[in-house]
Amino acid sequence: MSLSANPLTSIFTNGPATWAASEVPVTNLPRLSMHFTAERRLYTEGDAARSVYGVTNGIVRTCQFLSDGRRQIDAFHQAGDFFGFEAGNSHRLAAEAVTDCAVEAYRLSDLETFCLHNEKLRRWLFGQAMTAMARVQEHSLLLGRASATQKLAAFLLEMAERSDQETMVELAMSRQDIADYLGLSIETVSRTLTVLDRDGLISLPFPRRVILRNRRALEKINT
Amino acid sequence: MSLSANPLTSIFTNGPATWAASEVPVTNLPRLSMHFTAERRLYTEGDAARSVYGVTNGIVRTCQFLSDGRRQIDAFHQAGDFFGFEAGNSHRLAAEAVTDCAVEAYRLSDLETFCLHNEKLRRWLFGQAMTAMARVQEHSLLLGRASATQKLAAFLLEMAERSDQETMVELAMSRQDIADYLGLSIETVSRTLTVLDRDGLISLPFPRRVILRNRRALEKINT
DNA sequence: CGCATGATTGATCTAACTCAAAAGTCGTGG
DNA sequence: CCACGACTTTTGAGTTAGATCAATCATGCG
Numbered sequence: 001m002s003l004s005a006n007p008l009t010s011i012f013t014n015g016p017a018t019w020a021a022s023e024v025p026v027t028n029l030p031r032l033s034m035h036f037t038a039e040r041r042l043y044t045e046g047d048a049a050r051s052v053y054g055v056t057n058g059i060v061r062t063c064q065f066l067s068d069g070r071r072q073i074d075a076f077h078q079a080g081d082f083f084g085f086e087a088g089n090s091h092r093l094a095a096e097a098v099t100d101c102a103v104e105a106y107r108l109s110d111l112e113t114f115c116l117h118n119e120k121l122r123r124w125l126f127g128q129a130m131t132a133m134a135r136v137q138e139h140s141l142l143l144g145r146a147s148a149t150q151k152l153a154a155f156l157l158e159m160a161e162r163s164d165q166e167t168m169v170e171l172a173m174s175r176q177d178i179a180d181y182l183g184l185s186i187e188t189v190s191r192t193l194t195v196l197d198r199d200g201l202i203s204l205p206f207p208r209r210v211i212l213r214n215r216r217a218l219e220k221i222n223t
Numbered sequence: 224m225s226l227s228a229n230p231l232t233s234i235f236t237n238g239p240a241t242w243a244a245s246e247v248p249v250t251n252l253p254r255l256s257m258h259f260t261a262e263r264r265l266y267t268e269g270d271a272a273r274s275v276y277g278v279t280n281g282i283v284r285t286c287q288f289l290s291d292g293r294r295q296i297d298a299f300h301q302a303g304d305f306f307g308f309e310a311g312n313s314h315r316l317a318a319e320a321v322t323d324c325a326v327e328a329y330r331l332s333d334l335e336t337f338c339l340h341n342e343k344l345r346r347w348l349f350g351q352a353m354t355a356m357a358r359v360q361e362h363s364l365l366l367g368r369a370s371a372t373q374k375l376a377a378f379l380l381e382m383a384e385r386s387d388q389e390t391m392v393e394l395a396m397s398r399q400d401i402a403d404y405l406g407l408s409i410e411t412v413s414r415t416l417t418v419l420d421r422d423g424l425i426s427l428p429f430p431r432r433v434i435l436r437n438r439r440a441l442e443k444i445n446t
Numbered sequence: 447c448g449c450a451t452g453a454t455t456g457a458t459c460t461a462a463c464t465c466a467a468a469a470g471t472c473g474t475g476g
Numbered sequence: 477c478c479a480c481g482a483c484t485t486t487t488g489a490g491t492t493a494g495a496t497c498a499a500t501c502a503t504g505c506g
Contacts, residue, residue, distance in 0.1 A: 064364045072367045087353035130310035133356045143366040144295040144406030183367030
């Protein structure tokens with residue numbers, strides 16, 4: 001670890017690129033591989049929090065519900081992401097499969113044992129938790145203060161960022177999912193995408209496929 | 224640590240009430256006491272993240288800014304709260320004094336050193352970070368899906384919860400701060416409070432003093 | 447082919463925003 | 477103690493972005 005490295009980086013995250021985000025830095029750590037079909041629920045709000053989960057394939061959403069049945073999606077998790085961290089002993093968010101997906105569950109009791117003597121694992125775990133937190137904070141700004149157009153532009157850029165493709169994004173989630181992620185109605189999501197299409201910022205060959213035609217302009221919307 | 228305790232609790236947080244939330248479980252941990260007058264900025268978005276901070280007195284807000292100058296307040300921190308955790312090596316949020324306040328800064332380099340051999344400190348630190356995350360997630364639900372009335376009701380209950388008084392809340396922050404926390408305009412905040420007053424759910428002897436007259440009804444608003 | 451589901455489009459409504467003014471609060475100094 | 481000015485909060489009037497309600501248009505699929 002170089003002296004110039006920020007101490008926070010060394011406590012809370014891995015050193016620069018020491019570990020791929022998706023890799024747990026302990027090979028013999030016990031884990032349980034599971035897979036779920038689309039729309040299957042992994043756990044519900046209030047369930048005991050006994051494990052954290054790493055996505056290896058597909059997309060998982062974590063969400064909260066209001067009493068009237070409306071839903072707030074906090075995050076979409078894809079291969080390499082970890083979720084299920086909780087402050088208390090039960091899950092405050094439900095987790096559901098957006099697509100067919102594969103996840104690995106790490107029991108907290110195992111993590112506890114391994115963390116005791118493995119500094120790398122501790123740092124890695126901290127790093128995952130902090131990354132999750134940064135995402136939620138970024139998301140808050142969007143929810144609180146952005147217009148529908150800004151929300152959609154930011155969403156598309158986020159999805160492009162997280163995909164391997166440069167300009168083409170295959171959306172794994174429905175319009176309803178997008179709406180619940182951005183705090184909009186499904187109709188507004190649809191209309192806003194249509195407008196972005198008409199204005200030449202994107203094109204929508206199929207409902208789930210988005211081509212970013214003018215990334216510069218999309219970025220400018222949130223400026 | 225009892226066997227029935229959730230493993231997460233034991234990794235990420237302190238055992239039940241082992242430490243007051245406000246206490247760092249290491250007495251000889253170096254810290255720097257600082258105080259700030261109201262509206263003073265502790266650090267800005269983008270500043271190097273070299274410390275985490277614990278509030279000992281007064282109120283601090285952490286916030287983000289949009290390019291048009293509008294502001295999203297992520298959280299208000301009071302005595303016993305810790306803030307400044309970051310995933311990267313720079314602060315993504317600015318921190319500002321709402322009132323005159325006293326904070327203690329813990330250098331990350333010191334924390335790193337002490338964490339290496341102190342399991343209690345590690346758990347405590349994890350717990351603080353996870354608690355902060357839970358708050359942000361709770362806040363997201365409010366920002367994304369709640370009406371102005373629901374936002375204000377939840378805000379007042381949160382403030383009452385966090386104060387020592389049962390039914391009286393002295394608001395440390397201005398209407399503008401509340402608006403920026405809830406993603407509303409200042410006028411809507413004011414109007415909504417007036418309506419809650421007229422309907423007998425609260426009373427407002429002074430702009431900054433709120434008496435909860437009907438807590439049951441306030442809770443029901445978000446149900 | 448016909449039905450179910452998801453997405454788009456249209457028409458209308460409304461909650462919250464904006465702009466503007468009045469009222470209240472507080473600190474300062476005579 | 478009161479008067480003044482600066483600032484904060486409340487109230488009013490009008491506008492609008494996004495929601496809601498409703499219909500139409502795809503896209504699969506048995």
